[in-house]
Amino acid sequence: MGRYRLHVNGRQRVVDVPGDTPLLWALRDELGLTGTKYGCGVGACGACVSLVDGAAERPCVRTVEESERTRITTIEGLSPRGDHAVQRAWVELDVAQCGYCQPGQIMSAVALLAEHPDPDDAQIEEALRDNVCRCGTYPRIRAAVRRAAELARGER
Amino acid sequence: MITRRAFLGTAGVLVVSVSVPGTSGATSAAGALAPTVFVRVDRRGRVVATVPKPDAGQGVRTMAAVLVAEELAVEVADVALEQAPGDTATYGSQAVANSSSSRQLAEPLRTAAATARCLLVAAAAARWGVPPEECVARAGRVEHPRRKALPYRVLVSEAAALDPATVPVTLTPPERWRLIGRTRAGRADARDIVTGRARYGIDAPPSGSLVAVVARPPWLGALVSSAADAAALAVPGVVAVVRLDPPAAGQGGVAVIASSTAAALRGRDALRVGWTGGTPAADSREWLAGLESALPAAPAADVRRVYRLPLLAHAPMEPMNATAHVTATGAEVWAPTQDPGRVRTQVARQLGLPESAVRVTATLAGGAFGRRIETDPVLEAVACARAAGRPVTVRWTRDDDTRHDSYRPMSVHRLSATLDADGLPVGRSHQVATWPLTVNPAFDNPAIVRLSGNHFPYAVPGDVSVTLRPAPLRTGFWRAVYAGQFGYAEECFLGEVARRGGHDQVDVRRRLLPEDSRLRRVLDVAAERAGRAGSSSRGVACHLDYGSAIAVIADADPGTRRVVRVHAAVDVGVAVHPSGVVAQVEGGVLDALSTVLGAQITVRDGAVVQSSFRDYPWARIGDCPDIDVRLVPSTAPIGGLGELAYPPAAAAIASALAEGGDPVTGMPYGAPVG
Incomplete structure (x- = not known):
C-alpha cells in the first residue's frame, strides 16, 4: 500500500492503495466519484473517459501511481450545475437513453472541443471512435458535439 | 374495468391510485398482473408520480412525467418521479418486457392524473359554489372566469375528502393535448446524467x-x-x-x-x-450444424435459401x-x-x-x-x-458479462417460395430450427416460439414450422426475442425473391400488404422520405408487432459497402414523448447495424471466445448512418416500441449490403457464422 496524491477536480486528494490500482477504482471506490463509469476495465469502451492534463484518457487502464502529478477532471468536475457547453448541448438535443456511457462521451467531446473548437465530422468520429454506446445515441452525439461548439462560441 | 381510488395520505397529501387490468393484450410470459400507478399532489402543490417499472433507457420515467403533466395541467418538469420498490402486491407487474411499458402504464397514469385533476376541480367548484364544468385546471391552479384562481396546494385536503366514485373523470381529449405527442421536453433524468449524478446499480x-x-x-x-x-x-x-x-x-x-x-x-x-x-469440448460450429440437420425435409419450391444466425450477447454498457x-x-x-x-x-x-x-x-x-x-x-x-x-x-467484469450471459439462441431458417409468372411469391414455407429460452420453461414449446417469432404480415399463404433442440448453454430474452430471427430471415428472403423477379423492393411489399393497412401507410411514408435509390444499394423491410407498425429503408454505398442512410417510418398509435420514440428506433437501427456488421458470440473448447467490445464489436460512431425517423399520425391505441425496430432494420441493412453483392445467407452479413 502507499499514499498517493491525486489532483482531482481542482482539489488535492490522498488515496491509500497499492500503486498499481487502476485510477478508475481509486476515483470510484476511494473518492466516491461515481460519475466515472466502469464499462470494461480494458480500455475498450470509453465509459470511464476523464481528462488527464486536459486530454481524454481511460482511468481503467491508468494506475494511481502514474496519475500523480497530473490534473484529473471527471464528469463531476466539469460543471456541477450542468452548464458547460457540452452538457447543455447534450440536454438540449436529448442525447441520452440509458445514459451510462454519456459521462465518457461528454468528456471525450470536451477534450475534442478544447483542441478543435469547430470540429468536422471526421474529427468527431475520430475523437469519439472508442466511446461505445449500446443504446444507439450516436446520431444525437454527433449533432450535440456540433451544437456544443456553437454554444461555446456564444452562438444561440 | 378501471379501478381507481383516492385517499388522503399522511400529512394531507392527495393520493390517487389507478389499476387497469389487461390493457396490453400482450402474450407476455412475465405475468398478467395489472400494473397499478400512484399519483399524488402534496400540500405544497407538488405533483409526484410513482413509476412501477424501472428505466433502462427505454424512457418509461419520461413517459410517465409527460402523461401526468398533461392530465394535471402542469409542465413536464413539474412532475417529480419516484421509482417504485419491488412490490407486485402493490404495483402489479413491474416487468420491463415485451415492449409493454407504455401499453400497460399509459392508461392508468393518465387516469390517475385526470382523477386527481377532477377532484381538485370539484373541490374548487364546491368552495366557490359553482358547477365544476365552469372551472378549468391550468398551470397548477384551478381557474374560474369570475373567481380568483386557487393553486392546487390549497385544494388538496378538500379534494382528498371527496369520494372519487361521485366525481366523473374525463381524460383530456387528443385535440386538446399540449404535451402528449407534442412536448419538446427531454428525458426526465437528463441533467443527472450529464453531471454524473445519475445513480445506476453500480453506484x-x-x-x-x-x-x-x-x-x-x-x-x-x-x-x-x-x-x-x-x-x-x-x-x-x-x-x-x-x-x-x-x-x-x-x-x-x-x-x-x-x-x-x-x-x-x-x-x-x-x-x-x-x-x-x-462441456469442455463444446463448439458453436457444431451446434449450428446440429440445428441445420434438425430441419425437416424441404418442400418443393422455386426459390430456397437457408439463413444461419449466431449467438448474441446483450452486453449492456453497465455490466x-x-x-x-x-x-x-x-x-x-x-x-x-x-x-x-x-x-x-x-x-x-x-x-x-x-x-x-x-x-x-x-x-x-x-x-x-x-x-x-x-x-x-x-x-x-x-x-x-x-x-x-x-x-x-x-x-461482474466485462469479461464475466460477455461470457456468462443468457444468450440469444442460434437458429437456422430455411425459406422456400413458389412464384407466379411475374416472379411474385404465391406460396411460402419457413422452417426454423432453434433452441428454447432456458431462462423460461414456457419457451420449451414450439408453439410459443412460433408465436414470439412469427409476425409475417404479407398476403402470401404458407406455413411456419419450428423444431426445437435442447439448448447447449443458457439462453434468454434478447431485444425482439424470436422476432429478431424470424423477421430477419423472412424479410431478407422476400428481398431476394423481389430482386430475382426484377421487382422494386417497396413495390413488391405494397402489393402484398392490404390497402389502408397501418403497415402500408408507414411503408409509403418511408418510401417517400427515402426517395429514389439512385446509385445506392437499397434494402427494405416492414414489421408489425406489439400493436405498432414500422417500415425501414436502408441505403448502402455500393462502392464502400457502407450503410449511409436509414429511413424509418413508425406508427405507434400515440407517440407520448416524440424524442423518446425516435430514440428507440435509432437504438434498434444501431443494434441491427452492429449485429449485421459483425457482432456475434462463438464458443470454442467449451468457452465463449469473446470478452469485451474489442471482439464483440458493437457499432461505433463512425459506422452510424444518417437515421431519419418519421412518426406517422395514427388513431390506433398506444403501441409498444422498444423492440419494434430491430428486426426490420437488420433485414433492411443486410438486404442493402446484398444488393449488387453476395446474397444474405445469415448474420453477420458475409461472415462465417458460429
Whole structure:
C-alpha cells in the first residue's frame, strides 16, 4: 500500500492503495466519484473517459501511481450545475437513453472541443471512435458535439 | 374495468391510485398482473408520480412525467418521479418486457392524473359554489372566469375528502393535448446524467459495502470441485471467499469478497479453483450444424435459401451487478433490474423470508435489452451478503458479462417460395430450427416460439414450422426475442425473391400488404422520405408487432459497402414523448447495424471466445448512418416500441449490403457464422 496524491477536480486528494490500482477504482471506490463509469476495465469502451492534463484518457487502464502529478477532471468536475457547453448541448438535443456511457462521451467531446473548437465530422468520429454506446445515441452525439461548439462560441 | 381510488395520505397529501387490468393484450410470459400507478399532489402543490417499472433507457420515467403533466395541467418538469420498490402486491407487474411499458402504464397514469385533476376541480367548484364544468385546471391552479384562481396546494385536503366514485373523470381529449405527442421536453433524468449524478446499480451500494467478484466457470456448465483460497485471503483487503452453488446462488462460482473492487479483483487472480463436469469440448460450429440437420425435409419450391444466425450477447454498457444487505429479519437489495417485483419474490424464496421482509430498490439500469429480467447477479449478492453479514455488492467484469450471459439462441431458417409468372411469391414455407429460452420453461414449446417469432404480415399463404433442440448453454430474452430471427430471415428472403423477379423492393411489399393497412401507410411514408435509390444499394423491410407498425429503408454505398442512410417510418398509435420514440428506433437501427456488421458470440473448447467490445464489436460512431425517423399520425391505441425496430432494420441493412453483392445467407452479413 502507499499514499498517493491525486489532483482531482481542482482539489488535492490522498488515496491509500497499492500503486498499481487502476485510477478508475481509486476515483470510484476511494473518492466516491461515481460519475466515472466502469464499462470494461480494458480500455475498450470509453465509459470511464476523464481528462488527464486536459486530454481524454481511460482511468481503467491508468494506475494511481502514474496519475500523480497530473490534473484529473471527471464528469463531476466539469460543471456541477450542468452548464458547460457540452452538457447543455447534450440536454438540449436529448442525447441520452440509458445514459451510462454519456459521462465518457461528454468528456471525450470536451477534450475534442478544447483542441478543435469547430470540429468536422471526421474529427468527431475520430475523437469519439472508442466511446461505445449500446443504446444507439450516436446520431444525437454527433449533432450535440456540433451544437456544443456553437454554444461555446456564444452562438444561440 | 378501471379501478381507481383516492385517499388522503399522511400529512394531507392527495393520493390517487389507478389499476387497469389487461390493457396490453400482450402474450407476455412475465405475468398478467395489472400494473397499478400512484399519483399524488402534496400540500405544497407538488405533483409526484410513482413509476412501477424501472428505466433502462427505454424512457418509461419520461413517459410517465409527460402523461401526468398533461392530465394535471402542469409542465413536464413539474412532475417529480419516484421509482417504485419491488412490490407486485402493490404495483402489479413491474416487468420491463415485451415492449409493454407504455401499453400497460399509459392508461392508468393518465387516469390517475385526470382523477386527481377532477377532484381538485370539484373541490374548487364546491368552495366557490359553482358547477365544476365552469372551472378549468391550468398551470397548477384551478381557474374560474369570475373567481380568483386557487393553486392546487390549497385544494388538496378538500379534494382528498371527496369520494372519487361521485366525481366523473374525463381524460383530456387528443385535440386538446399540449404535451402528449407534442412536448419538446427531454428525458426526465437528463441533467443527472450529464453531471454524473445519475445513480445506476453500480453506484448504489451504501457506504461501507464490501465488493465481491466471482471466479466463474472456465467452460460451460463446469462446477466447482475445489477452491484453494489461502493466497486470495492473503491479499490485503480480502475478507472472505464464498462458494456460490447454482442455481440457488446464481450461475455458480467462487466469490472473493473484499473492501474494494481492486482488492477483490486481485483476490480473484490469486484464487485457485478446480472445476469439474460441463462441456469442455463444446463448439458453436457444431451446434449450428446440429440445428441445420434438425430441419425437416424441404418442400418443393422455386426459390430456397437457408439463413444461419449466431449467438448474441446483450452486453449492456453497465455490466451485471447487484447489492444486498441481509440481516436476521430481512434483506435489502439494490439492483439495476428489469423486474424488481421478480427480484423480491426470488430473494424472499432464497432466504426463506416473507416478501414483506425484503426491500428492493430498482436503480437506473445502464441498458438491459432483456438481460436484466434474469436475477442471477442478485442471487449472488444475497449469498455473499448473507455470508459476510454486511452489505456486499457483486460486480461482474466485462469479461464475466460477455461470457456468462443468457444468450440469444442460434437458429437456422430455411425459406422456400413458389412464384407466379411475374416472379411474385404465391406460396411460402419457413422452417426454423432453434433452441428454447432456458431462462423460461414456457419457451420449451414450439408453439410459443412460433408465436414470439412469427409476425409475417404479407398476403402470401404458407406455413411456419419450428423444431426445437435442447439448448447447449443458457439462453434468454434478447431485444425482439424470436422476432429478431424470424423477421430477419423472412424479410431478407422476400428481398431476394423481389430482386430475382426484377421487382422494386417497396413495390413488391405494397402489393402484398392490404390497402389502408397501418403497415402500408408507414411503408409509403418511408418510401417517400427515402426517395429514389439512385446509385445506392437499397434494402427494405416492414414489421408489425406489439400493436405498432414500422417500415425501414436502408441505403448502402455500393462502392464502400457502407450503410449511409436509414429511413424509418413508425406508427405507434400515440407517440407520448416524440424524442423518446425516435430514440428507440435509432437504438434498434444501431443494434441491427452492429449485429449485421459483425457482432456475434462463438464458443470454442467449451468457452465463449469473446470478452469485451474489442471482439464483440458493437457499432461505433463512425459506422452510424444518417437515421431519419418519421412518426406517422395514427388513431390506433398506444403501441409498444422498444423492440419494434430491430428486426426490420437488420433485414433492411443486410438486404442493402446484398444488393449488387453476395446474397444474405445469415448474420453477420458475409461472415462465417458460429
